[in-house]
Amino acid sequence: MKRANLPAPENPENVVRPVMIGRRELLTFVDWPVHRIRVKIDTGAYSSALDVAGLDLREIEGGGQVARLRLALSRKHPNRLVEVEAPVVRLTVVRNSGGIPEPRPVIETTVRLGPVTKRIQVTLTRRHGMRFRMLVGRQALANDFVVDVSRKYLLRS
DSSP: OOOOOOOTOOOTTOSSSSSEEEEEEEEEEETEEEEEEEEETTOOOEEEEEHHHHHHHHOTSSSSSEEEEEEEEOSSSSTTTEEEHHHHHEEEEOOOSSSSEEEEEEEEEEETTTTTTEEEEEEOOOOTSSOOOOEEHHHHHTTTEEEEEEOOOOOOO
């Protein structure tokens, strides 16, 4: 009996990896109605960070927390909010761009960056003064991407 050539479980889309990306790309959140947001690829950051306009944490039955997020993903239209929920994996302390320690909730969600779909962990913070609503750090890039810092928007979403 001949076995079918199926993609490996850790690479369900059967993509040749690592995938070349630029310093800026478009990312889709698979679990949420959030598509093609501009993100900055930040190889200097260990974790990824997402801007939240508002955040409510609530306890869930059986222990743990769920984060209700209000996302303002457009700089031109900051009052257009998307509300989503995600389970909180843990709380952590991250040094922000000013070097100040900041406590942040960490969520896990599925994202698509070009041909690659994967679960990543994301810290939640206020980035309202920043150009990009999300930074994608080394932890999310590991084993799947190589960054060409001289280029941007190399992927088709």
